[in-house]
Amino acid sequence: MSQTPAIPTNPLVTGSEIARIAGVTRAAVSNWRRRYGDFPAPVGGGVNSPLxxxxEVQAWLDKQRKGQDVTDEVHLWQVLRGAYGDDILEGLADVARALTGPDGERPTALPEQAVGLARRLAEERSPAVVVNDLAERFRESVRRAGSDQVTSPRVVRAVRHFAGDAADDAVLFDPACGI
Structure with a gap:
């Protein structure tokens, strides 16, 4: 009788995301995996892109006192991953709504801590830059994890070809595409 592996209940992160969280390079994370026997074991992904x-990673970083000085952007990402888990796109949409909606109004699932961090970042930059930076972080994380949520450049070119000419300010929506 074979046992099926347990499905992880917490959000999963790539080595690249761990590096961002800790404020180090990906090479440093690779070194930690080899050097520290208590570094968390992968719970998913593949050999070349473990998740x-x-x-577990945050607990290990705290125990090792690594990554104590993180930027507001990294802290915001951590809060969103903790609150939304694998549904991080909903979190990004909620941040966008919180930054562009009426003052004081926020999506109910969005933690107050995330609202404060996002607004502080938006004051330094702009709401659009904050949301774009978060979207880029998401794209990078799923691309490295081999996710199907990122549309390949080849498919994007094909959709653009068949969509034809559109005004520069037009918004096109394809519900069958990834990000």
Whole structure:
């Protein structure tokens, strides 16, 4: 009788995301995996792109006192991953709504801590830059994890070809495409 592996309940992160969280390079994360026997074991992904349990990684970083000085952007990402898990796109949409909606109004699932961090970042930059930076972080994380949520450049070119000419300010929506 074979046992099926347990499905992880916490958000999963790539080595690249761990590096961002800790404020180090990806090479440093690779070194930690080799050097520290208590570094969290991968819980998913493949040999070339392992995925780690975010809660285990954060606990290990805290125990090792690594990544104590993180930027507001990294802290915001951590809060969103903790609140939304694998549904991070909903979190990004909620941040966009919180930054562009009426003052004081926020999506109910968005933690107050995330609202504060996002607004502080938006004051330094702009709401559009904050959302674009978060979207880019998402694209990078899923691309490295081999996710199907990122549309390949070849498919994007094909859709653009068949969509034809559109005004520069037009918004096109394809519900069958990834990000």
């Amino acid at each position: 780690f349990d975010l809660a």
